[in-house]
Amino acid sequence: MYGMVRSDPYRSLSFWHDTVPGSLAPGDPLPGDTQADVAIVGAGFTGLWTAYYLARRDPSLRIVVCEREIAGFGASGRNGGWCSALFPASLPKLARMASRDAAVAMQRAMYGTVDEVGTVAAAEGIDCHWAKGGTVMLARSPAQLERAKAEVDEAREFGFGDEDLRLLGAAEARELAGATGVLGGTYTPHCAAIHPARLARGLLEVIRRAGVSVYERTPVMRIEPGQLVTPTGTVRARHVVRATEGYTPGLPGHRRAVAPVYSLMIATEPLPPAVWDEIGLAGRPTFSDLRHLIIYGQRTADDRFAFGGRGAPYHLGSSVRPSYDQVPGVFAALRRTLAELFPALGEARVTHHWGGPIGIPRDWCASVGLDRSTGIGWAGGYVGDGVSTTNLAGRTLADLITGTDSDLIRLPWVGHRSPDWEPEPLRWLGLNAGLQVMSLADRQEARSGRPSALAEFMGRFLGG
Ligand SMILES: Cc1cc2nc3c(=O)[nH]c(=O)nc-3n(C[C@H](O)[C@H](O)[C@H](O)COP(=O)(O)OP(=O)(O)OC[C@H]3O[C@@H](n4cnc5c(N)ncnc54)[C@H](O)[C@@H]3O)c2cc1C
Numbered sequence: 001m002y003g004m005v006r007s008d009p010y011r012s013l014s015f016w017h018d019t020v021p022g023s024l025a026p027g028d029p030l031p032g033d034t035q036a037d038v039a040i041v042g043a044g045f046t047g048l049w050t051a052y053y054l055a056r057r058d059p060s061l062r063i064v065v066c067e068r069e070i071a072g073f074g075a076s077g078r079n080g081g082w083c084s085a086l087f088p089a090s091l092p093k094l095a096r097m098a099s100r101d102a103a104v105a106m107q108r109a110m111y112g113t114v115d116e117v118g119t120v121a122a123a124e125g126i127d128c129h130w131a132k133g134g135t136v137m138l139a140r141s142p143a144q145l146e147r148a149k150a151e152v153d154e155a156r157e158f159g160f161g162d163e164d165l166r167l168l169g170a171a172e173a174r175e176l177a178g179a180t181g182v183l184g185g186t187y188t189p190h191c192a193a194i195h196p197a198r199l200a201r202g203l204l205e206v207i208r209r210a211g212v213s214v215y216e217r218t219p220v221m222r223i224e225p226g227q228l229v230t231p232t233g234t235v236r237a238r239h240v241v242r243a244t245e246g247y248t249p250g251l252p253g254h255r256r257a258v259a260p261v262y263s264l265m266i267a268t269e270p271l272p273p274a275v276w277d278e279i280g281l282a283g284r285p286t287f288s289d290l291r292h293l294i295i296y297g298q299r300t301a302d303d304r305f306a307f308g309g310r311g312a313p314y315h316l317g318s319s320v321r322p323s324y325d326q327v328p329g330v331f332a333a334l335r336r337t338l339a340e341l342f343p344a345l346g347e348a349r350v351t352h353h354w355g356g357p358i359g360i361p362r363d364w365c366a367s368v369g370l371d372r373s374t375g376i377g378w379a380g381g382y383v384g385d386g387v388s389t390t391n392l393a394g395r396t397l398a399d400l401i402t403g404t405d406s407d408l409i410r411l412p413w414v415g416h417r418s419p420d421w422e423p424e425p426l427r428w429l430g431l432n433a434g435l436q437v438m439s440l441a442d443r444q445e446a447r448s449g450r451p452s453a454l455a456e457f458m459g460r461f462l463g464g
Contacts, residue, residue, distance in 0.1 A: 010070055013325075014078040015267035015306060015352035016197035024201075026070045026216040032233040036064040036213075038401060039228050039237035041220045041251075043067035044076035045386065046243035046379045048203040049394025052120075055210040057398050063212045064235050066228060068219040068247075072200030075246060078356040079387055080265065080296045080308050082286045083117050084135060085110035085190035088383035089365040089413075091158045097365070098412035104158055106411050111164070111190050113392045117199075118192055120391075126202030129301035132192040133285035138173055138341075140181040142449040144290035148186045164188060177287045178280045179341040185290075193284045193298040196387060222252055225374035239370070239401050241377040246357030248380065249318035256420035258381055259431055260320050260357035264330045265308035266338070267300070267352040268345070276303060278344040291445075292438040292452070294384060295337060305345070307338050310384075311439065312355060314431040317424055325355040358384050360431075361418035368393040369415040370400040377401060381418055 010024040011017050017024065038054055040047045043065050051063050067073070087094075087110050094103035114132070121128050139145040148167060155165040165188045168176070173185035208214060215230075222229040227236045244251060246260035271279075281287065281299040288296045297307040312327045331353040339345050361367070361381035366389055368379035377400065379393035380386075396408045408414070421427045441452035 010073065013073070014197070014265070014354040014356075015304075016081075016195055017072075017077055018352060019195070020197040020201050022201060024070060027214060028216070029218045030064075030066060030215040030230050030233045030235065034064065034233060034235050036062040036235055036237040038063045038239045038241065039235040040065045040241045040243055041223060041228055042074070042243035042245070042247070043071035043204065043214055043216070044074045044243060044245060045200060045203075045390035046245065046393050047241070048076075048200060048207060049391050050241055050243060050379070050397045051207045051212045051214075051394075052203060052210070053394050053398035054401060055207060055212055057402050057404065059211065064237065065207075065212060065214040066218040066220050066230055066235065067214065067216050070216045071204040071214060072197050075356045075358055075386060076200045076390070077197040078265070078354055079196050079263075080286070081194045081196045081298050081306065081387065082135070082296060083114055083130075083192040083194050083387045084286070084385060085114050085188070085388065086385040087366065087389060088381070088385050089363075091154060093365070094412050097416070100158070102412040105407070106413065107158070107160065109392060109408065109411055110388065113388045114190050114192060116395075117194075117388055117391050121199060121202070124202065124206045126199060126206065128199035128202060129195040130192050131194075131284040131301070132189070133283035134187055134189040135191040135286045135288070136168070136173060136176045136185055136187050138177060138179055138185040138287065138289040139183050140179065140289050141445055142183070143445040143451040145183045146451055147290045148184055151186060164190065176280055176285060178278055178344070179289070180343065187285075191286050193286050193300075194387070195301065220251070223376065225376060237375075239375045239377060241379075241397060243379060245359040245380045245382065245386065247320055248359060250320065255318065256423070256427070257418075258359035258361050259314060259421050259427060260318055261310065261314050261360050261431065262312035262324055262327070262355050263308055263310055263358050263384060264312050264325070264327060264334065264355035265306060265353065266331055266334050266350045267307075268305045268338075268348045269351050270303045271305070271345070271348055275344050275346070275348075279342050289341070291442045293435070293442055295334075296384075297338070304351075305338060305342075307334055309334055309337065311435060313435070314428060316428045318421075318427070320357050324357075326353070327355070358382070358386070362421050363418045365413065365416055365418055367413050367416040367418060368396045369417075370397065
């Protein structure tokens with residue numbers, strides 16, 4: 001009974017936490033000073049995958065993970081469950097940063113990463129409700145249709161064919177996802193729908209079995225070369241990895257490294273087969289449309305909608321608080337948007353609403369790296385695309401830390417340093433203005449059907 005009471009607060013974090021099997025009672029905190037080879041801060045997917053691949057590469061390594069709450073507490077346990085090949089920086093941007101070949105290699109690595117997650121989950125017996133049904137992006141206005149065509153054209157310019165991304169006609173798009181106002185869309189097979197908390201908690205078990213020490217309820221106060229400091233002890237290690245994503249600004253010296261922006265979600269009750277016959281999403285492709293203010297959804301394994309979007313405000317000083325997960329106005333807007341898309345939903349009840357911080361770097365380019373002089377590694381800045389990218393980060397960090405030469409360590413995001421965000425209140429003004437402009441641009445496009453110049457301007461300003 002005691003265990004249940006202790007675990008209850010974590011169950012209410014999201015639909016996924018509520019439905020993950022096993023206990024969410026936190027494990028023991030760090031008991032005192034200790035020595036390790038690698039010390040990792042944060043037990044989200046970045047920290048968990050990094051520990052997983054390090055332990056696999058060299059089982060003799062002593063690996064310690066310190067997590068402030070429980071493994072999977074952060075974005076990793078709460079997300080939309082799109083295990084996609086999306087990377088926050090576009091192909092042209094990566095080509096400008098590095099080269100065309102490097103951009104292509106990055107995209108191919110992302111395709112491979114989707115399958116890697118599925119393969120490891122299956123091999124390790126983690127039932128994360130994996131369904132590789134791809135992604136259907138609906139175009140529901142002429143402006144969105146133009147963007148769909150532009151995206152496919154861009155993929156072609158980089159040598160990716162129909163097998164990676166193809167344009168859908170209206171009938172075909174509607175067949176996949178029976179939404180209203182569909183004029184066409186795009187389809188990529190490179191995405192799986194997953195239950196993210198099942199993956200996170202499953203990985204925790206796997207790495208514990210492999211000998212990794214994961215200390216929960218252990219906040220790291222400082223990261224320094226060769227050590228991390230917690231209230232109950234210091235972990236000394238040759239390598240220290242920062243895997244704190246949206247929470248990073250809370251660490252001394254990292255206040256302006258990423259901006260935590262909230263993404264919010266709702267889940268409905270399970271819908272009856274007759275409703276799904278009308279809606280489709282057979283094979284559980286993830287879905288969205290091509291509006292500016294991002295929305296994303298999946299049909300869960302138990303036949304609910306899990307549906308999310310941006311729109312919650314960014315908070316001054318990059319602060320992150322549990323209360324920011326709950327924005328009733330955004331939940332209501334999500335419910336309305338879902339009903340606009342799929343009126344067959346009827347009066348279906350929303351059973352869960354939640355949110356969490358994503359980490360946005362100033363140049364919207366995720367990065368992974370290891371500073372050889374300090375031994376400090378990092379990965380993050382995934383924006384809304386971390387479910388698979390964290391796996392690539394974990395494999396890359398394992399290679400960097402063990403000194404293994406590989407194609408992964410030559411990918412263009414390795415060693416990339418995003419600039420700091422502006423000091424406040426400029427950061428607050430810029431990010432919230434950006435959110436408002438995206439929402440305004442969507443309303444303009446819905447009225448006029450034409451692409452909004454406003455959104456393009458803001459996108460350039462923010463560097464997205
Ligand atoms: C609502 C929502 C929907 C999303 N949907 C998708 C999606 O569908 N597809 C996709 O690809 N991405 C999605 N994302 C983004 C994705 O979830 C993240 O990019 C990814 O999970 C980041 O993993 P992480 O391990 O780097 O960070 P997190 O999962 O946030 O983990 C960081 C961990 O570090 C811990 N921590 C922080 N500071 C400290 C400290 N000082 N000491 C100790 N521990 C600390 C935290 O408690 C946390 O557990 C979504 C995110 C949200 C919030």
